[in-house]
Amino acid sequence: MTGASRRSARGRVKSSPFGTDDGGDSLRYSPINRRGKGKELASISAFKTNLKILVGLIVLGILVIWFVINRIVTNGLFDEPQKLRVITPFPAPKLMDFSMFQGEHKESLYWGTYRPHVYFGVRARTPQSLVAGLMWLGVKDDMYVMRHFCENSDNLSSFGWREHNGRDFGRQELVENDMILETSFVKSKEDSLGYGGDWSVRIDVKDKGSNDGAKRSAHLFFYLADEGGNVLNLGQDALDFQGSSLLVSGSREDVGDWQIHLRSENQLETHYSGFKTPHIYNLSDLVQRNLALQARKFGRLQLSDTSEDSSNIYIFQISGRLPFTIDIPFVSGIKGESSNVEKRLTSLTGLPLSDLLKKKHREFDAKFNERFNLSEKHDSETLGVGKTAIANMLGGIGYFYGQSKIYVPQSTKASISILLIPEGRDNFLLYWPAELYTAVPSRPFFPRGFLWDEGFHQLLIWRWDFRITLDIVGHWLDLLNIDGWIPREQILGAEALSKVPEEFVVQYPSNGNPPTLFLVIRDLIDGIKTEKFIASERDEILSFLERASVRLDAWFQWFNTSQTGKESGSYFWHGRDNTATRELNPKTLSSGLDDYPRASHPSEDERHVDLRCWMYLAADCMHSITELLGKGDKISKVDYNSTAKLLSNFDLLNQMHYDEDHGAYFDFGNHTEKVKLIWKEVIAENGHLSRQLVRKTFGKPKLTFVPQVGYVSFFPFMSRIIPPESPILEKQLDLISNRSVLWSDYGLVSLAKTSSMYMKRNTEHDAPYWRGPIWMNMNYMILSSLHHYSIVDGPYSEKARAIYKELRSNLIRNVVSNYYQTGYIWEQYDQDKGTGKGTRLFTGWSALTLLIMSEEYPIF
DSSP: OOOOOOOOOOOOOOOOTTSOOTTSOOOOOOHHHHHHHHHHHHHHHHHHHHHHHHHHHHHHHHHHHHHHHHHHHHHTOOBTTTBOGGGSBOSSOOGGGSGGGSHHHHHHTSEEOOOTTBSSEEEESSSSOEEEEEEEEEEETTEEEEEOBOOGGGOOSEEEEEEEOSSSEEEEEEEETTEEEEEEEEEEOTTOOSTTOEEEEEEEEEEOOOOSSOOOEEEEEEEEEETTOOOOEEOTTSSSOSSEEEEEEEEETTTEEEEEEEEOSSOOEEEEEEEOOSOOTTHHHHHHHHHHHHHHHHSOOSOOSEEOTTOSEEEEEEEEESSEEEEEEEEEOOOGGGGOHHHHHHHTSHHHHHHHHHHHHHHHHHHHHHHHOOTTTSOHHHHHHHHHHHHHHHHTOEEEEEOOEEEOOHHHHTTSOTTTSOTTOOSEEEOOOEEEEEOOSBTTTBOSEEHHHHHHHHHHHHHHOHHHHHHHHHHHHTTOBTTSOOOSEEOOSHHHHTTSOGGGTOBOTTOOOOOTHHHHHHHHHHHHHTTOSOHHHHHHHHHHHHHHHHHHHHHHHHHHHHSBOSSTTOBOOSOOOTTOSSOSSOOOGGGTOTTOOOOSBOOTTOBOHHHHHHHHHHHHHHHHHHHHHTOTTSSOSSOHHHHHHHHTOHHHHHHHHEETTTTEEOOEEEEOSOEEEEEEEEEOTTSOEEEEEEEEEOSOOEEEEOOOOBGGGGHHHHTTOSOTTOHHHHHHHHHHHOTTTTOOBTBOBSBOTTSTTTTOOSSSSOOOSSSSSBOHHHHHHHHHHHHHHHHSSSTTHHHHHHHHHHHHHHHHHHHHHHHHHHSSOEEEEOTTTOOEEEEESOOSGGGGHHHHHHTOOOOO
């Protein structure tokens, strides 16, 4: 800490008045009296002097204490009573406490398939929930393997939701080798007395159609776990299955007494095992150890039919020959005979359940046609992919609870109380315990919340159910801290942590992420203006915006203070490593575009054109909110109208980011193109010689534009800042449609084929990510602006329309073709062949293909 220098007081001692004066008369006393009186007077004088010093020191101490406290309060230093600002919640009422998210709305969403990281799972939107899930034994390399968590390495031929409405129904198909599992989930409030209603799971296990003549067996493992540690009671007939069994029962504060049953008309064998453990993320291991022990002892592949005392987890093995169907109903709020348990069980099994599932199927189809109006525009295969896109987006919504880990610099750690960072813990603090209800980008690989992905997700979800969107956006905004920062990646709870390498868990409070939630909020506002909502819906959205505006304002101001550049109206993404020696171009993870090439030498002189455009979107959105609510400048000290005008100033944008020679918009910074990765021999810690790829600069960097044409170059185009009559617009259209630059038959590539960084690895182990492959979110945004410029008056509208039609056709055709070839929607698509790349079942922003099909685009 630096601050004003301290002043030190110095006591001043006067000389004694009782010294000898040889040059003058003196009063004379008897020796005894004189000595005694002198000693007494000297003591009084010393006492007076010491008292003055003491008083001075006390005053000085008070001043020092006041000064230190004042510095702590004003500078926000790390202080235990005040805690740290970074882990202090924003001081405003939580959005989730708002009345619109209580009552019937909250109860209707209580139970759901909110465990996207497992192949099938059910839980409630509460921190310590009753949790259900499915495992099964698959076969790989002639060996049994347990399937539980979604894993790309499992190599299932296909899996995912075929239908899901986000609330009370979903149907999923999982295809492995010669077996197909179909899982259906449905909720019912009819006759239910428990909070959130009853629900049922149907699992159909079918042979894929092999003609070997022999019926194979399947082993399923359905489990119930109480995260709160409540004891579960094993049903008396759990082993002797005769078509119907009470598997397990229990009691909870939220739903009262509950039961879960198993019913089937097929001949099945059942076994069980019970465990007492606070963790559920390692259930697969518990089951496999139990099975292995039984196999060694008795040569049988079955659970032990034993349970630990006070078990809070029961796993039921259900085995049978294919095909077979099982129904697993859950009923709650049981209060004696008046609860009609048998009637409720009957309505959720057998033929009544079949009828209910058929009804939900018809409702899903009808709503899909109503919302997206595709039936006359596309063939059945394309419609099938569209349904898969929305179903997996909704079926991938999860509920998480836990504490984010927030980075603390080593230099700061020493000044923080050991109560905040216990001994042995690395350099992080724990955020406050928080819940998050959110969609996820990919169930196998990214089954958690990502801030910049979520805005794109909600562009699709609000068109299906805007109340789910408001709920999700509200949860994200409740994660805002006192400074207006939101951690960009949410890894909450033990299950989520178990899927993420430790080095990627900690979040950095200096780093942002594209504020895409403004994208969906602006889209909702435009929906109000274009009368897409009835009056009651409009009022709900406005009420939400009024409550959320203080948090949105704080979020904007965090960006507008922490990410600003040196020049007015300039911004740059913080978090780039200017000491990196093994990266070809230091990554910009906070931008969301990871390895997209920026200035070769990170510095505070950088200007990032994409962030400038995100800030324009945010300012314009906030201005629209103030207008819509009729609050003028009452929401914020920021004049959002003036800020939006500044950031959309075409001349200023061009001065800062437009390069005449290339006809493109670029970042600005300390840059040289003469950078390479070269092999270098180094001595490792163990003394052995090894080779590493390290960065070598062959030219001196200078402040200049970063000449990399790619997605970032088109943010002014995506933001529609370019006037429709400007010749610069024509240059953007030429770059987009140029086969030597971005154009391919499968979509626009992420970086120009002429770029020095095109398809270059960033490190020895990092393959090109945003340096060539085709990404659906950026193609959607560019396509959206092509559509815009094709319908506004201007000399280039016809050109924009022609490019729009061809690009739209290419994107749809490629995604649909890949889906039927591979069984999946992919994270990205190959820049040369159009084949799926990255993680599969990426039904986050790749699901925007559905909005491309229906030609639904955000309006700026």
